[in-house]
Amino acid sequence: MSIRIGIFGYGNLGKGIECGIRQNPDMELAAVFTRRDPSTVKTIFEGVNVVSADDVENYADKIDVMIMCGGSATDLPVQTPAMAKLYNVIDSFDTHARIAEHFANVDKTAKEGGKTAIISVGWDPGLFSLNRLYADAILPEGQNYTFWGKGISQGHSDAIRRIDGVADARQYTVPVPEAVEAVRSGSNPELTTRMKHTRECYVVAKDGADKARIEQEIKSMPNYFADYDTTVTFVTQQELDENHGGLPHQGIVLRSGCTGANKEHTHIIEYSLKLDSNPEFTSSVLLAYARAAYKLNKAGDTGCKTVFDVAPAMLSPKSSADIVQYL
């Protein structure tokens, strides 16, 4: 029997889940839940059951795992704990400072409902977090480095769009190649924020807007841009759509550590992702963990988990005998 997946929220991530389910023969799409009028939601493939979020409580016997596809700022902190009482759930909550609080909220409701939840799934937090933990445990004396990009940062793009006179914008986070190479060399460099990443902004100005003032506002924005070497390029809406319309992303986690009687040997562990579509790849990670949540719940292991609590075998559709082939 297939694992019946529900999609809660139908944006880029929800669409990625819709596509990804078709690549997993042990899964099927049970329903998409939306806060919009379901009749206005056009899914990618035909025959998808689109349902009002108001009716979600009526699907308990039709869905094995609900994948929460809302945003971390306001949706998931409310939706995931609410849904974990009714369904096994997966989310990609990525507000790092609030993960412990979110975990506690979800754990409480999941345990009440006898359900299994896995939060903060994706690639960072997610696969990058896993690699930081594995690498730390293996090389206790060393240093971790994470580089993001080149890729679109939605948060930084949104920050630019809020500036007066800006019609649209895209922001790329870009690692500094010399910093990456210094880490790969094993020299354990101390790197400031500015030394690790640059920020490239492509901005569409409204008619008559003061471009010099916009550029100045971007470059001096605290937290987002002030600590970085930032470039601002003004483009037309058409140029933005044609040349910066995709959602590619990349990233690298590195650990440089030492071993030996005199710590004379250096080792570099490097994990990297090059993604044509950030939301589709994130969706693929969520689906693998949906399988794990399903298996864990069948085994009676309820409550909230993170990727650290899930044995790798749980992610695979293969039997134990076939999994040994990966060794």
Place this chain on the structure above:
Amino acid sequence: MSIRIGIFGYGNLGKGIECGIRQNPDMELAAVFTRRDPSTVKTIFEGVNVVSADDVENYADKIDVMIMCGGSATDLPVQTPAMAKLYNVIDSFDTHARIAEHFANVDKTAKEGGKTAIISVGWDPGLFSLNRLYADAILPEGQNYTFWGKGISQGHSDAIRRIDGVADARQYTVPVPEAVEAVRSGSNPELTTRMKHTRECYVVAKDGADKARIEQEIKSMPNYFADYDTTVTFVTQQELDENHGGLPHQGIVLRSGCTGANKEHTHIIEYSLKLDSNPEFTSSVLLAYARAAYKLNKAGDTGCKTVFDVAPAMLSPKSSADIVQYL
């Protein structure tokens, strides 16, 4: 209280464990077990308790985890099942074709003894296996590629040493750069054995030996060299010792996979290791899994496991609250 580690077998791996324990504040070295006369074994650090392997049964209350440091060919298939009855054990068994059989043997004795065993730990099998499984589960449509090197292959070096007229030898396995780049490009190339790796042999000939015949014997050796582009360089023993005396190694696991409504997006997952000392790094992995075996046994989870069965959090010395910081 510290995790008390026993080392069974004192070669390169055992020495790596001896050094590695000092980098893990939650561990201590209880004893080294050797089949040699203990008085002839000189450990790297002073004050190490070296004991005859014949006395290993007397240490049940002094050791929490025994790390098996023998060879996969003849030692581990016998030693690990025998020891798993008495101790939680970790080994690095790497004869891929016999892992299922070894697993069954160890599982039986570990369960009889109420102990926890984790087999085939290291980097391949081990960390590379983990990455193959994670990447497969996340990108179901795609292809895995593993490249080894540049690094010393002990098995291939031994095969050369068995040739008549050879005094000593070292063999490097080297990935073909064009093959690695083709995979990174996302083109999903079909690669033959010859297209993936070359083999570089450094050979010390005995006085008066026929070098042309030795070179021919190496290059035509089935399984080991015949399917590869192989170079043979004759050197003096001094040159071999000075220039090829270390045990560095490297390797890469790549997965190239696709997502999207029309599978139009390509993603590359890459995991790589650059190791100054292969045995010391492998020892470091074994120690992290020794911690996991200790925790699993405390939790009553007995029998044989592989790296696929061990939740990442089990490897870390950190508390649950601190582990969340990796997210």
